[in-house]
Structure formats: C-alpha cells, structure tokens
Amino acid sequence: QTGVTQEPSLTVSPGGTVTLTCASSTGAVTSGHHPIWLQQKPGQAPRALIYSTSNKYSWTPARFSGSLLGGKAALTLSGVQPEDEAEYYCLLYYGDTRVFGGGTKLTVL
C-alpha cells in the first residue's frame, strides 16, 4: 500500500523559517501528484493552504509557499507567527485515489 511520509514534528522560533516535506513510498513526488497542504488546529476542521504543489488560495497567508524539493513536496513558512502552530498535512493524488501524509506537528517556540 502506498505510503506518504512527513516529519512527525518540527520546532521553529517566531520569525524564523521552516520547511516541511512530504515523501512518497513509490518514488519522487512530482507535479503529477498535485500535492496539497492543509493546516489543522486542535478542535478544528482542516483548512486548505496550497494546491497543485505551489498554488495558494485567496485566504492563504503570503508567508506560506509550496514547492518540489529533492523529490518531495515541500511547504515553507517564512517569518513564522505564533498562530502558525498547528498540524500540517500533505495529500498526494495517485490517479483516482488520494493518500494523506501522517502529519507534521509544528511547534512555534
């Protein structure tokens, strides 16, 4: 079964920069996987941040950016704010199915 792997946890200082990654067990992540990134805070529904690798929604803060990096999908937060502390999930499309990563708990400290 296809697996998608994320860092379980990361810590960043306020104002700092951090990159979260999303790897596929089948090989390199490409634009054909249409990677998406979601943010989820405790007790809330997920909120979409990035789609198709690097595209932002109207509500996505400018400090969030998506890319492909070293065969993985990546989410970079530049100028991290305290309110960015959350769980972040990536999702990859494999044809007709979808697979979520296990999530990265981002701590802002």
Place this chain on the structure above:
Amino acid sequence: EVQLVESGGDLVQPGGSLRLSCAASEFTFSNYWMTWVRQSPGKGLEWVATITADGSVKFFEESVKGRFTISRDNDKRSLCLQMSSLRAEDTAIYYCARDQGSWGGMDIWGRGTTVTVSS
C-alpha cells in the same frame, strides 16, 4: 458563504449501519467532485471515498470497499456516505470536502460529524 455541513454521526454498535449526509451551499454543487475524509481520535487524516461530479464514478479506500457507499443528489445539493458492517476502527470524525484535484485541491471542508462504533 460557500459551505459544507455534515450530519448523521452517532453512536452505533459494531456490525451496524449509519448514513452520513453533507449539505452544500453557495456553490454549483453539481460541478464538483466530492470526497469524504475521516480522522480517528488523536490520529491523522485518512481519505475514505470520492465521487465524480455526476455521480457516475466512485473511488474507495481499500479498508472500506464493500462496506461503504458514496452517493450524491445534485438536485438537493447533498452528498451521502452509507456505512455498513461498521467496526471499532471506523470510529472517527468524518469530513466532507469539495475536491477539485489539480484545479483547486480540497479547498472547502465541513466541520465534520462524529461516528462512534462501540458496544
């Protein structure tokens, strides 16, 4: 406001059945694929099922194949997930999401409805 609202979550015994609904508003529901995602207590997100815009094609995660059915009524702007032969591991918050794939990802999410499978 573009919105999805889930309902139907409940406490159900193992082996039982349950039907979840998702009501869409403020967008042309019939133009979009829709997806169900679940989240077990303290765990990550898990894709469950997806249905095409016209309802003609459906895709399921392996563990729910043969037990869950996804359907939609475009006239009523409603998405459903019919769950049967429920197991303890189906206990989760179930979210519906608008699924635009490469054109927009899963951009709109509901707040979820809770399903608990326990005797």
